[in-house]
Structures are given as structure tokens and as C-alpha cells.
Amino acid sequence: MVQYSSDRLDAAYAALSDATRRGVLEQLGHADSSITDLAQTFHMTLTGMRKHVGVLEQAELVSTKKVGRVRTCRLGPRRLEDETAWIERHRRLWESRFDELDKVVEQLQRKEKADGRNERE
Amino acid sequence: MDATSESEPTLMENDAKVERTSDRELVVTRTFNGPARLVFEAWTKPELFRQWWVPKSLGMSLLSCEMDVRVGGGYRLEFDVGAAQPVAFFGTYSEVTPHSRLAWTNEESDEGSVTTVTFAEHGGKTFLVMHELYPSKEALDDAGTGAADAMGESFEQLDELLVTLGASDGPS
Numbered sequence: 001m002v003q004y005s006s007d008r009l010d011a012a013y014a015a016l017s018d019a020t021r022r023g024v025l026e027q028l029g030h031a032d033s034s035i036t037d038l039a040q041t042f043h044m045t046l047t048g049m050r051k052h053v054g055v056l057e058q059a060e061l062v063s064t065k066k067v068g069r070v071r072t073c074r075l076g077p078r079r080l081e082d083e084t085a086w087i088e089r090h091r092r093l094w095e096s097r098f099d100e101l102d103k104v105v106e107q108l109q110r111k112e113k114a115d116g117r118n119e120r121e
Numbered sequence: 122m123d124a125t126s127e128s129e130p131t132l133m134e135n136d137a138k139v140e141r142t143s144d145r146e147l148v149v150t151r152t153f154n155g156p157a158r159l160v161f162e163a164w165t166k167p168e169l170f171r172q173w174w175v176p177k178s179l180g181m182s183l184l185s186c187e188m189d190v191r192v193g194g195g196y197r198l199e200f201d202v203g204a205a206q207p208v209a210f211f212g213t214y215s216e217v218t219p220h221s222r223l224a225w226t227n228e229e230s231d232e233g234s235v236t237t238v239t240f241a242e243h244g245g246k247t248f249l250v251m252h253e254l255y256p257s258k259e260a261l262d263d264a265g266t267g268a269a270d271a272m273g274e275s276f277e278q279l280d281e282l283l284v285t286l287g288a289s290d291g292p293s
Contacts, residue, residue: 086262087139087140087141090139090147090149090264091137091139093176093179094137094139094149094151094251095136095137096176096177096179097173097174097176098137098151098153098173099176100172100173100176101153101160101163101173102153102154103172103173104163104169104172104173105153105154105155105159105160105163106154106155108155108159108162108163108169109155109159112159
């Protein structure tokens, strides 16, 4: 079950903060690719590319599948219509409600203080 | 549940935490900077409730708001959603414990939820837990969030960013 989707957004944005990883996403946008091919394309070691793919995978921007001895990478599985988006919608609704509720509570507190002062005067 | 341990971690930040705790349950928690009696008042007085329940991003406006806050009392909210007929939400209060607990049913459909809100005060702040229980997984899956349904803005921005990246030139 998905919890606290802002953490996942953070993971996605963190994953996107690196130029190589953005390049990998772009590459996978054209075609699925093995880690070996990606490493060659980006002039990196296999280990280095595995790390980048791992970060993208954790952010759910990329999924990998091992077929035989080759690990193939593809875009996804994150898309708008998944449960992350569902919970994000609810979070946004309640955050905007509660931001307004903050104002109401603040206003009530101010009023209470002012009334208290008036009574003393 | 112990309110002390609950409220501690949330004092640092004021973000609402939203969690689907089961197929049929949604829990939202948040700390408010004020005593429980004032937060409770904002949930139970229509003139205050209507100031915050319908944020602009919901894409609806509230036409009327009636609340008879006592056990067995009813409420009715009518929204203008841009259609010919207003949309009404209504139900009955099933629990009313001043400053600490409030529960109501949603009776506008067979798939309506039961909402329970608790208020726990600590050091002048109020830790609020809103719990919604739906009759089925499908009912919660379909639970509306107003115009926010169409947005999911952060994700759209992320998708746009991905599209932009896909369209740009590749590395040499």
C-alpha cells in the first residue's frame, strides 16, 4: 500500500536531478535497453550504470527485468493513473482544506485574545 | 492510541499526512496551531466550517451549509458544480463529544463513508486525525476529490518534465 506520496515525489525529483539519469530516461523513451548498452552509450562502467538505474528504479521511473543473463530496462511503472496519484489527489484536497482551516483557527484565537482584553479593560 | 506519542513527530512540520490504511480506510492527520476547542469549533459551526471546507482548488462553491451538530442531528451541504442542479452531500452525526471527537455518516449514496475526527490537544496545539471508512474498496477508489481529480499537479509537472526530456536531444 502506498503511503506518504510526497516521499515518492521527492525520490522522483532526486532521481531527475542527475544529467546521466535524465539521459537514461530519454534513451529508454526511445527504446528499452540493457544495462550493458546503457553503460556503453553513456561511457560508464557497468557498476556505475547499475547504480543510476537503481536510483531510477527506486523512484519507480524505470523498471528492470532480467531475461537470461541480460537485465533490460524500460520506462515506468509510474504513471498518473496509479495509486500514487490517487493518494496525491487526496493529500492535495486535505492540504488545501487544512491550510484554510489554519486561518480560521488563527482568526478565532485572535478574536479570543481581543475579547479577553476588552473584558479586562 | 496514545496521543502524546502521536503528536510528537508532527510538531516539526505542518503537512497533512495521508494514508490509505486499508482497502476501505483513508486516514489524514495534521497538527493545528491552536487549542482543541477552537479547532473543534471550526468543524462544528457552519459559518466557520464553510470558510475552509471548500478550498478554491476543489473547483466548486458552497451554496448552503446546514449543520445540526448533536447525535442524530443532520447536516446538508449543497454545492454549485457548474451543472444545472446543485450537488448535495448529507448525513447524520453519530458521535459528538465536544472538543475531542466527532463522527458522521454520508448518506447521499449507498457507498457513503463514515467519517470520524478526533482532536487531541498538547501544549496549545491540536493533533487531528480524520478517519474515513468506506463500505467497499471500490467506493474508496472512486471517492471524489473535486476538481483536484483532474489535476494531480505535481505528477503532471513530472510527466511534462519527462516529455520534455524525451523530446530534447540525446547525449553526444
